[in-house]
Every structure is written in C-alpha cells, then in structure tokens.
Amino acid sequence: xxxxxxxxxxxxxxxxxxxxxxxxxxxxxxxxxxxxxxxxxxxxxxxxxxxxxxxxxxxxxxxxxxxxxxxxxxxxxxxxxxxxxxxxxxxxxxxxxxxxxxxxxxxxxxxxxxxxxxxxxxxxxxxxxxxxxxxxxxxxxxxxxxxxxxxxxxxxxxxxxxxxxxxxxxxxxxxxxxxxxxxxxxxxxxxxxxxxxxxxxxxxxxxxxxxxxxxxxxxxxxxxxxxxxxxxxxxxxxxxxxxxxxxxxxxxxxx
Numbered sequence: 304x305x306x307x308x309x310x311x312x313x314x315x316x317x318x319x320x321x322x323x324x325x326x327x328x329x330x331x332x333x334x335x336x337x338x339x340x341x342x343x344x345x346x347x348x349x350x351x352x353x354x355x356x357x358x359x360x361x362x363x364x365x366x367x368x369x370x371x372x373x374x375x376x377x378x379x380x381x382x383x384x385x386x387x388x389x390x391x392x393x394x395x396x397x398x399x400x401x402x403x404x405x406x407x408x409x410x411x412x413x414x415x416x417x418x419x420x421x422x423x424x425x426x427x428x429x430x431x432x433x434x435x436x437x438x439x440x441x442x443x444x445x446x447x448x449x450x451x452x453x454x455x456x457x458x459x460x461x462x463x464x465x466x467x468x469x470x471x472x473x474x475x476x477x478x479x480x481x482x483x484x485x486x487x488x489x490x491x492x493x494x495x496x497x498x499x500x501x502x503x504x505x506x507x508x509x510x511x512x513x514x515x516x517x518x519x520x521x522x523x524x525x526x527x528x529x530x531x532x533x534x535x536x537x538x539x540x541x542x543x544x545x546x547x548x549x550x551x552x553x554x555x556x557x558x
Contacts, residue, residue: 305378306385306468307460310447313388314528319400320387324380327428330368331376352424355415367407369426379428385448386432386439389526393442394509406434406502413497417480425491430498433476437502440469441510445524464524473499 337344350359353366370376391399410430418425439446444466452459473496480492510518521527 306382306448306450308449309385309389309465310449310462310530311389311443311526311528313392313526315392317388317391319396319403320383320391323387323403323428324383327368327370327376327380331370331373334369348424348426352426353411353414354424355418355421358411358415363408363411364404366411366424366426367404367428367431370428371426375427379432382432383428383435386435389443389446390435390438390506392526392528394438398509402438402502402505403431403435405505406437406498407431409501409505410434410494410498413501414491414494417493417497418491425494427491429491430494433495433498434502434505436469436472437499438506440466441503441506442513442518443522443524443526444519446526447530466524 334347337347348369351362351365352369353362370379387399387403390402394402407428407430410433411425414425414430444464446465447462448465448468449460449462450468452461476492476495476499479490480496483489483492514521
C-alpha cells in the first residue's frame with residue numbers, strides 16, 4: 304500500500320519541493336560510480352553517511368541527500384512530491400526549506416540516540432519526508448489521498464483521508480521499530496517515527512497562528528484552495544488477469 308497522489312495540488316509552483324527532488328536525483332546520479340570501488344564507497348559513506356557510533360556534525364545534513372538504491376530514491380521522492388507541495392504552499396518557500404532541513408536533522412538525532420553505538424551507516428531523505436508527512440497531517444487531516452493497494456495479483460485504487468493513511472504509516476513505523484534491532488542495519492524506523500513527530504511539533508506554531516481548531520473549521524481539514532478536477536474518461540487502465548482498474552487523473556486547476 305502506498306500513495307500515488309492527493310486531490311489538492313498546490314495553488315502555486317512548489318519550487319522548493321521540486322528543487323529538493325532534483326537535488327536528490329542529481330546527487331544520486333553523481334555518486335553512482337562510487338559503488339564500483341569498494342574503498343571509495345567505504346570512504347565516502349564513512350564521511351557523509353550518518354553513523355550513530357561516530358556521527359560527524361555535517362553528516363546529519365549530508366546523509367539526507369544520499370540513497371541506497373534506485374527504489375529507495377524513487378519511493379522517497381514520490382512521498383515528497385505528494386505531500387510537500389501543499390505544505391510549502393502554506394509555509395512559504397523559505398519556511399518550508401528550513402522546516403524540511405530541521406525535520407531531517409531531528410530525525411537523525413533521534414536515530415543516533417536510539418541506535419547509539421551502531422556502526423551501520425544511515426542514508427536517505429526518509430526522516431525529513433516523515434516530518435513533511437507529520438506537518439501535512441496536522442494542517443490537512445481530511446485531504447483526500449489516492450493509495451494503490453497491491454496484494455499478489457490484486458490491484459486496486461482507494462481514496463482515503465490523509466489522517467487514515469498517515470496514521471497507518473506511523474503505526475507501521477512504531478511496529479517496525481519495536482520488532483527490529485537498530486544496531487544491525489535495515490530500515491531506520493526510529494528516524495521515521497522521530498521525524499514524523501517532530502514534523503507535527505515544528506508545524507504546531509503555524510497551525511496555532513492560523514487559529515488552531517478554527518483553521519480546520521474554515522478549511523474543513525483540506526488545503527485552502529480548490530481541489531483539482533478528477534477525470535475518469537481519459538485514464539489508462541492497470542490490468543492483471545483481464546481485470547481492469549480505472550485510475551483517475553488529477554489535473555492542476557488554473558485560476
């Protein structure tokens with residue numbers, strides 16, 4: 304289960320979100336050749352990945368722009384593309400950039416604190432993006448999100464409120480953290496959970512300035528601009544064993 308789009312593309316161009324996606328992709332491409340040399344690969348990760356046993360101050364930032372593989376990169380960028388634009392719209396470009404970095408650094412601190420002594424390098428934008436998801440939950444809990452559910456040969460698109468999708472995601476991170484040993488590698492569940500919580504905390508002042516619960520009443524828990532039109536007539540099909548699922552295409556509304 305993973306999200307494929309929300310129904311409220313931002314009201315203005317999310318230049319910081321696009322810049323972050325571009326930076327992650329370009330850095331991934333630029334460091335691709337390092338994997339061909341085990342010595343260079345080890346030296347690079349030793350210096351720029353976040354290693355809980357010996358974290359360099361700058362590695363809390365640099366590790367946010369490194370990824371362990373193409374699927375790791377694409378998954379993170381998909382989540383950033385879906386949830387980042389509306390948050391940037393509400394926070395402003397500069398505010399969102401600072402928020403993103405702060406969430407990533409905070410997620411790294413939580414990971415180091417709960418994986419202290421681990422020699423396993425940690426990379427990825429997941430902690431920062433988890434913060435974006437936490438902020439999105441606070442500001443837009445009733446935003447509609449399309450999720451793709453894949454179960455063996457079963458493909459189905461569901462539209463669910465953001466609070467449900469994000470609550471399930473957060474619960475899975477807590478379950479994963481409880482069941483795993485952070486000192487042996489794998490997924491940095493505590494970084495995800497910590498980034499998510501800090502995203503809520505960092506967004507709380509903005510939510511209160513907007514009126515807190517009154518902001519929800521004014522916006523009905525949705526991004527405060529018109530939802531995009533959803534057209535089902537010109538949508539490609541996803542099929543398996545002759546069963547078809549129509550996937551709605553969400554278009555940006557021009558005002």
